[in-house]
Each structure stands twice: as C-alpha cells, then as structure tokens.
Amino acid sequence: MSTAVRQFRDAYDPFALIYNRGMAEDFCRRAWPIVEKLLLSRIPKRARLLDLCCGSGQVARELSERNYRVTGLDGSAAMIAIAQENAPQADFILADARAFSFAQIFDGVISSFNSLAHAATLDELTAILRNAKCALNNQGPLLFDLSMEEAYTSKWRGSFGDAHPDAAWIVHPHYDRDSRTATNSITLFRRNGDAWYRDDFAIHQRCFSENEIRSALAHAGFTNTDSYDAERDLGMTSESGRRFFLCS
Numbered sequence: 001m002s003t004a005v006r007q008f009r010d011a012y013d014p015f016a017l018i019y020n021r022g023m024a025e026d027f028c029r030r031a032w033p034i035v036e037k038l039l040l041s042r043i044p045k046r047a048r049l050l051d052l053c054c055g056s057g058q059v060a061r062e063l064s065e066r067n068y069r070v071t072g073l074d075g076s077a078a079m080i081a082i083a084q085e086n087a088p089q090a091d092f093i094l095a096d097a098r099a100f101s102f103a104q105i106f107d108g109v110i111s112s113f114n115s116l117a118h119a120a121t122l123d124e125l126t127a128i129l130r131n132a133k134c135a136l137n138n139q140g141p142l143l144f145d146l147s148m149e150e151a152y153t154s155k156w157r158g159s160f161g162d163a164h165p166d167a168a169w170i171v172h173p174h175y176d177r178d179s180r181t182a183t184n185s186i187t188l189f190r191r192n193g194d195a196w197y198r199d200d201f202a203i204h205q206r207c208f209s210e211n212e213i214r215s216a217l218a219h220a221g222f223t224n225t226d227s228y229d230a231e232r233d234l235g236m237t238s239e240s241g242r243r244f245f246l247c248s
Helices: 003-010 015-038 058-065 077-086 122-135 149-155 210-220
Strands: 048-052 069-074 091-094 108-111 142-147 160-163 167-176 181-192 195-206 225-229 242-247
Touching (some): 015 058, 015 167, 015 181, 048 058, 048 122, 069 077, 122 142, 122 210, 149 167, 210 225, 210 242
Parallel strands (some): 048 069, 048 108
Antiparallel strands (some): 142 242, 160 167, 167 181, 181 195, 225 242
8 A cells, every 4th residue: 555545545534524424414315316317317227336435434324324335535544434334235336436336336336525626637537437337337337426616615614523422623714715615623532531622624525616527527438417406406405516417
C-alpha cells in the first residue's frame, strides 16, 4: 500500500463514528425515494450493485435487504468495519476509489451523500468515474449526488455537534469561494474507561461545477447524463443546491 493511499484512507477513520451516528442514517432515509425512482427502476431484481464510497453502509443495507447483491467499496477501514455491522448481507472491499478495478460485473453503481466531492481534483474525479464505468455491464446506470456551490455558500457555516455516553463532537463547516474548497473542522472526544481522549482533524471537499462534472463523465466514457436538483426536481426537502446525476 502506498503512503498516498494510506493517508487518504486514514483521514476518514476518526470521522466514521460521527458519520454513522450523526449524518448517514438521516440522509439515507430522505434520499431513498430518489434511489428507488432513478436507479432501482432501471435495473432488474437481484441485480449486482456497487456502492461506491459506501461509508458506514446505510445504503448498502437498504439495497441488500431488498435482495440486491451489493458490494460496498470505501477507502476507510473504520467506515468498512461499521458498514459490515450495518449491512451484514453485503460484501465490502477496502480500496481507494481512484484506483480500484472491476471487469464489467455490476448492473448499476451508486455513490451517495456527496461522496465524490472528496476527490481533490477534477483528474481524481475523472479517474473515479472511469473506474465506475469499467465496472458496469453494458449501459448500466450510475447514480450519484453532489453539492453545487449554492449548497456550500448557503449551508457551510456555524457549527453543529452531538453528545453520547461514549463520544461527543463538534463540527465547524467552512466554504472558501476562491479555492472552491469546503472544510469540516472537527473536534471529537471519545471515552475509554474513565478517560476521555480528544482528536482534532479536518475533512475536505471540492466544489465541482456542473460543467466540470459533465466533462469528467464524458472523459470517463459516459455518453448520457441527466441531472436533477434534489429539492426543486425531486422533492427532497432542505437540499437546495444538491444535484443528482443519472448517467449511462
């Protein structure tokens, strides 16, 4: 394993607990009708699906409980460990989304909750999309969502957090217009016996424009792309500026 890949994975390990308990479940619940409408309506029952950048496995759980054959892929060992608990019927692979390889074995690919925004550059995003295209059978669909600048400028400010008997955290979101970079600066406290331990870290996202996303998709080999505003087109409340992309 290269140092670059190891660092990419390790950056998300302390975030896994927060993501699982405080974010992923709510997003999965609200986005699920869109997944059914845009993706599942286009693939056969018991299809093979790749959950790309699967995080803590909530989407993989919903898919596998409906008898889809699911493989989840993520670069964080901590995320994969939680996903295996949340979706025991699915298979999971620890791998870098920029460098994985499958040979046309999936009927569909999904990447949810702004996961592809964690690509640091347009070249990285293109590489991830090219890998997804290579993994798809024939003209199988790819569904993913990304936040547009409207979402970052309207929502990424202030702070939020939560507290549990064994953990507590506070997150400070910030968006820099000049670099088009969004940052969650996070302080996490975890309990071990009678002692509490503090961990400070940051998670970064890149704000890609729709033109950049469409260019990356074209370079990756996708020839058909439809995009939808999550709130205005798909009825997902409090999600103005998030777009879903359906590609083949």
